[in-house]
Amino acid sequence: MYTRAITLRWKDNDVYGHVNNVEYYSFFDTVINEYLIESGLDIHNGTAIGLCAESHCTFKAPVAFPGQVEARLRVDHLGSSSVRYAIELHSDRLLAEGWFVHVFVDRETRQSTPIPEPIRTCLAQLS
Amino acid sequence: MYTRAITLRWKDNDVYGHVNNVEYYSFFDTVINEYLIESGLDIHNGTAIGLCAESHCTFKAPVAFPGQVEARLRVDHLGSSSVRYAIELHSDRLLAEGWFVHVFVDRETRQSTPIPEPIRTCLAQLS
Amino acid sequence: MYTRAITLRWKDNDVYGHVNNVEYYSFFDTVINEYLIESGLDIHNGTAIGLCAESHCTFKAPVAFPGQVEARLRVDHLGSSSVRYAIELHSDRLLAEGWFVHVFVDRETRQSTPIPEPIRTCLAQLS
Amino acid sequence: MYTRAITLRWKDNDVYGHVNNVEYYSFFDTVINEYLIESGLDIHNGTAIGLCAESHCTFKAPVAFPGQVEARLRVDHLGSSSVRYAIELHSDRLLAEGWFVHVFVDRETRQSTPIPEPIRTCLAQLS
Numbered sequence: 001m002y003t004r005a006i007t008l009r010w011k012d013n014d015v016y017g018h019v020n021n022v023e024y025y026s027f028f029d030t031v032i033n034e035y036l037i038e039s040g041l042d043i044h045n046g047t048a049i050g051l052c053a054e055s056h057c058t059f060k061a062p063v064a065f066p067g068q069v070e071a072r073l074r075v076d077h078l079g080s081s082s083v084r085y086a087i088e089l090h091s092d093r094l095l096a097e098g099w100f101v102h103v104f105v106d107r108e109t110r111q112s113t114p115i116p117e118p119i120r121t122c123l124a125q126l127s
Numbered sequence: 128m129y130t131r132a133i134t135l136r137w138k139d140n141d142v143y144g145h146v147n148n149v150e151y152y153s154f155f156d157t158v159i160n161e162y163l164i165e166s167g168l169d170i171h172n173g174t175a176i177g178l179c180a181e182s183h184c185t186f187k188a189p190v191a192f193p194g195q196v197e198a199r200l201r202v203d204h205l206g207s208s209s210v211r212y213a214i215e216l217h218s219d220r221l222l223a224e225g226w227f228v229h230v231f232v233d234r235e236t237r238q239s240t241p242i243p244e245p246i247r248t249c250l251a252q253l254s
Numbered sequence: 255m256y257t258r259a260i261t262l263r264w265k266d267n268d269v270y271g272h273v274n275n276v277e278y279y280s281f282f283d284t285v286i287n288e289y290l291i292e293s294g295l296d297i298h299n300g301t302a303i304g305l306c307a308e309s310h311c312t313f314k315a316p317v318a319f320p321g322q323v324e325a326r327l328r329v330d331h332l333g334s335s336s337v338r339y340a341i342e343l344h345s346d347r348l349l350a351e352g353w354f355v356h357v358f359v360d361r362e363t364r365q366s367t368p369i370p371e372p373i374r375t376c377l378a379q380l381s
Numbered sequence: 382m383y384t385r386a387i388t389l390r391w392k393d394n395d396v397y398g399h400v401n402n403v404e405y406y407s408f409f410d411t412v413i414n415e416y417l418i419e420s421g422l423d424i425h426n427g428t429a430i431g432l433c434a435e436s437h438c439t440f441k442a443p444v445a446f447p448g449q450v451e452a453r454l455r456v457d458h459l460g461s462s463s464v465r466y467a468i469e470l471h472s473d474r475l476l477a478e479g480w481f482v483h484v485f486v487d488r489e490t491r492q493s494t495p496i497p498e499p500i501r502t503c504l505a506q507l508s
Contacts, residue, residue, distance in 0.1 A: 007388045007449075009407055010414045011265075011274045015170050016234075017425050020265045021179035022152045026390055029149060033391045034447045043142050044398050052148035056183045062237075066415045068388075107143075110189075134261045134322075136280055137287045138392075138401045144298050147392045153263055160264045161320045171271050193288045195261075269424050270488075275433035276410060279403045297396050306402035310437045316491075361397075364443075 002073040002126055004031045008065040018062035025055060028087045028100050031071035039122030048116045050102035053082070057098035063091050075126040081112045083123055129200045129253060131158045135192040145189035152182060155214045155227050158198035166249030175243050177229035180209070184225035190218050202253040208239045210250055256327040256380060258285045262319040272316035279309060282341045282354050285325035293376030302370045304356035307336070311352035317345050329380040335366045337377055383454040383507060385412045389446040399443035406436060409468045409481050412452035420503030429497050431483035434463070438479035444472050456507040462486075462493045464504055 006027050014020040029052070036050060037043060063069060070090045077084040082103045089095040106113045115123065133154050141147040156179070163177060164170060190196060197217045204211040209230045216222040233240045242250065260281050268274040283306070290304060291297060317323060324344045331338040336357045343349040360367045369377065387408050395401040410433070417431060418424060444450060451471045458465040463484045470476040487494045496504065 009411045011268055011276055011407055013269045014265055015267045015271055016176055017269055022265055025149045025152050026392055030390045037447055049143055052186055054185050058181050059179055066418055136284045138280055138395055138403055140396045141392055142394045142398055144396055149392055153265055157263045164320055193291055270430055276406045279406050303397055306440055308439050312435045313433055
């Protein structure tokens, strides 16, 4: 499991006083991309990039700025050109559970491409 | 079906040049809340408010600023205190399909509460 | 003057029930970049890109989702490699006045570069 | 001076590969509101709230996700019902300098109101 703290921002809170549901997905793709970049993904110039094909979130408890959330990342399924992540968000309790599918594609053609090494190796370590 | 045009913004585009996956969920809760407000929901002072319990999106095609997307809203299931919406996003083609569950709660106690009339009546018209 | 309608989103509203101050700047760089793209700027592959060097906003009146704002763009000063825009946001009244400075730089070196034709010609038309 | 670390998010980066200018203002109102809340401001139920009347930013250097920025907050001018903050954003270097004016108003009437104690006392400590 890979974990990252994410600090909340004033405008995360919506009219109802808590972090808006949309931002939870931003926490998902933040922890995912942070892990990919640490694993060697070059988001600016690399040939292969990861695009979101599907995502899901079940909301368990509200949270509000100020504070921070802890994002916990695991890999549920590792295919040849796609990966499915499982993510949990926590404060002092479980806030949300979600999953997210990345398909790796060629940056120029946007055709699917194998997950490059060493990213695959790193993803396998979260399985 | 209820449809709304949503104009894209410069910062919707991410490093890979297209609208970030997270924003699609923002388009979902924009079209949903717009319909609820037209149906009589008072987001500032009303007793009942809708909180997101679960959401999902399947991404079909990319889209990029500048331009606009059309959000199409239907109701899949209408319960006593919850509603499940189906949403499609379109440009000149289908961009994404998703669903979203609102649970209505009391603004103060955050305990579940029946969907108030006339909102229920309006939601039934989208079934 | 160049004008564009920008539709508001649910999460633009913050805890205090109105569009958060930060989003006003998003409306600024949306109308600016929309005009630049119409003028021929290639945001994905062009050699010259515009980076924000300075911006300012005076907030005159609140506005809230749902609805839309009209952004009005003029050019205050057109230099060799930089441009200063003046922007107004309106609903049924004046919401905000701001200004924004773009410096054009080479995409790779990030060194300042002359504003390319035909973008300069188009900017001159807003002076 | 009051300082807070703010973690960057994937979607902060825009098409040009760095944190979008708009987000800098989000960092401003995050550090400001965090200080106000620590000083006793009740954003959910308090009578007095702070609304942004004017803001400004000079951009000195780019920064990109992943990573974090440090926001440094001082008070430039403390009036009876308004306060002007000076904010700096740093990574390993100065990223931006800005200022931001809050006018305190009554939550219901939105008429200007004196800055409540003990918030005033806390703001004076940053002068």
